[in-house]
Amino acid sequence: MRILGIGPERPIRGQSALRSLVSEYKGQVALLASLSFIGALLEALFLFILTGVAMAMVSGRSSVGPYVGHSLAINSALMFAALLLLVRLGLNLAGVRTSAHLTADVTRDQRRLLSHAYLNSTWAIQAAEPAGRLQELLTSFVGRLSNAVSTLTGAVTALLSLGAFLATGLAIDAASTAAVLVALALVGAVLSPVRRRIRDRAGESAQAGLQFANAVSELGSLGQEMQTFGVQAPFGDRIDKLSNETTATQRRVQVLSGALPLIYMTLAYGAVLVGVAVLAFVGFDDLAVLGAVILLMLRSLSYGQQLAAAWGALASNAPFLDHVGDTIARYQAARADGGQAIPAHVAPLEAHDVEFAYTAERPALTGVTFGIGAGEVVGVIGPSGAGKSTLAQLLLGLRSPTKGRMCVGGTDLRDVDRSWWSRRVSFVAQxxxxxxxxxxxxxxxxxxxxxxxxxxxxxxxxxxxxxxxxxxxxxxxxxxxxxxxxxxxxxxxxxxxxxxxxxPELLVLDEPTSALDGRSEALIRTTLAQLRGQITVVIIAHRMSTLDICDRILVIEGGRLSALGTPKSLQEDSEFYRSALAIAGITHGGET
Structure with a gap:
């Protein structure tokens, strides 16, 4: 599956991806929504009663109301308001706890889903991933995803609270509240281009973050070379350049995201100001109602500001959500599924006219055919880039031939049960x-x-x-x-x-002694010699001295099997083998 590019030239689907994600936690979201809405209604009622008490005290009255045909003494109204405040606090605390649990659950589940999808994908997919990619996805990208979920829960709270306040305002004075509501909708439409701009910039930031993580991981693995060649300053310059590019995109996103709620609040206050001016022009004289509506609308604006900030944050996180979702889908589409066949043994291990190509234009192996018996020790030699490591991956079942078959115990390796196979093969890397x-x-x-x-x-x-x-x-x-x-x-x-x-029944070693001293090499050669006849061993080597324990040797040149035989027969049949012995200073008798 193709990963969609991140950037302004491609569509961003992050918000729909977020809705799909949150739908998996609809119980927690529904609870949070209920707590938010009820809490906002209680807050609106508290402000309404508090405004009524203030107006009653200014006018010298001893009661507040009437509310639903009943008046309340000022003391009773104050006690009722205090009770509303305490209940609202309890609901808000419950909402905070629910939101925290939701965010933590999403973080845990997404990390598990992403990491397991990667671990269960094919070796070809894993090998092709840039260094640091998985780490960046599991940390920064999932962190942004968690932030988006947290922002969404805040947006749900703000939206329902805004709805509760508007509903209360409509109940008090429908005309003025409806006018403010229309004004807020117009403000939201005006800010739509800003949100699109944030999404575009966030896409650039996501791509820059991945490139930075990949580059730092690559440079970090070259510490010994850096010290040896004394290139600390150029390394630092390279990191500084990448860091500047990354922070520049982050800065643009933060400026736009920070400006969005400020612009919204200014426009919204302007809408309320226009509404009050209109009421003054038409001669509205119910001060208690006017005070309550203005107070509710001003409080509604704070929730509207939270919504505006949430819009900006969701827009900036949208590309990260897309990338995580696309990556998981790509990993899952390349799942390393095996068959169900269980051979009696791994050996004989056979290659039948095997061909493998990383790209159609560049085959790594062509027409390779051989057989390896149980307990046999077989060496694989050839010049650099001849296809030796590719052959090792085919033997281990990490890759499948482009053409031909790799067979174990007479069964195509692609049809063999992977858990059975993994328990019977082992690998030692260079x-x-x-x-x-x-x-x-x-x-x-x-x-x-x-x-x-x-x-x-x-x-x-x-x-x-x-x-x-x-x-x-x-x-x-x-x-x-x-x-x-x-x-x-x-x-x-x-x-x-x-x-x-x-x-294991099969042990594959990829140049196990290439970087070792003589004593360590001798100990490993002793180990391998003792394994002869017990397990099947395949040794891929550049050091010819490692191969003197081999029963037979495969010579790979230019992706083809140019020779196969015992060390003695190859001295007659393989020019490459004779040349390699000469370069290593080994005589025909096997002595250095």
Missing amino acids: DALLITGTVSENIRFFRDGIDDNALRVAARQANVLSDIESLPLGFDTHLGERGSQLSGGQRQRLSIARALVGQ
């Missing part, structure tokens, strides 16, 4: 990424049912057990943020323990 937590949390990696003995077995297999036991608290040692307390070799071996603890 960069060992750990979570902020303990050793055991990193090895378990959110998988329930893995006991402490399994942790020790996997750590021993990965040749990292002695390193773990030397830590202050062993498996319970906290490794700092993203495993910062471990060396690169230790992190990589811990990643291998994570991969092995689930007892």
Whole structure:
């Protein structure tokens, strides 16, 4: 599904999206509306009675009214007004609590919906997302969405309160109240272009915010390179430029949003002023009624100002609502659904004339056919950009072939049950990424049912057990943020323990020793050699020394399988293999 662009050139549907969203919480909205309307009626009645008491005291009368054919003593009227005030306070507090619960529920539910839609989408969708996009959506964008809901609840309160005051005014004096009501409607129509302008500027602000988050995330990941090349100042200039662009759009939105209620209030006061002038011209002489109407109308204007401010805020949040909704729809449309087939085993693992292309003009793999048996250790080599990592993703089922089939145990991988498949495959990336937590949390990696003995077995297999036991608290040692307390070799071996603890049938390693020292590489090679015959292992490597444990090696060149055979046979059959051995300084006997 295409994400709709954010900007003035495209339609904004945020307000209808907000109505659709809030409809899911109609019970809370109905309760809030009832509390607001009843509270506003009580406030209007309080002001009406208070005006009557003031007029009675000025005229020297001892009673107020008549109201519905009955008069009230001033003391009784004051006590009744006080009771109305207390009841209104209770209703308002209940409304505040309801509004807070509604906003919190929307925030929680939208974050859950967005994050789960992303997590359940295909790897192709996730890999294509710019760095920092999900974080920005879950924080700033959902925050704006929550703000919109809070604003809407405030608008509901203001609208119903305004309705209650106007209804009271109509009951007191229909003609003058109707005139003010028409004037307010005209004011709202006059301000319509301002609201459209706010929506347009808000669209620009939303786009600028996403670009800023993506750029900062990218620059933040290059800290080591920044320090090494001494480019802190250019980094700072780049961030400053992006920040200036983002804040400029925010400033324009805030100016327009802030001006909207001020313009509204000025025009509305002007409408009341005209109404009073008209009453003075025609000779209206009922001071009690006139005072009550003016007081109610002036109080109504404050609710009208709240509505104007809410209109501006909703307009500024509309693009963010659109983007969140469109993104969720895009994630859900690309859900990583698997089939229901459950093969007996993962092996044999076969590729039948597999082709994969990221774009129609640039195929990454073409006509790849091979088979890998159970317990076999197979290496994959080739020049950079030949398609090795793409092949790894196809083997793991993260991507599906554009043409051809990947089969496991004789079944097309696209038809295999995903939960069954996930329990039987593991992956070790080139960069060992750990979570902020303990050793055991990193090895378990959110998988329930893995006991402490399994942790020790996997750590021993990965040749990292002695390193773990030397830590202050062993498996319970906290490794700092993203495993910062471990060396690169230790992190990589811990990643291998994570991969092995689930007892997989297939283990895919993407250049696992490319950035390691000789000792760490030797330990990992020992681990992989011990796995031969137990599980099927596929090693994608640039270091030729890593491949001396392989039963067979696939050579990928230009997206095609140029050779497949044992290390010995490839010395005769593959020019690339012979050249790679020579560059690595490895003789035909396998020694450096």
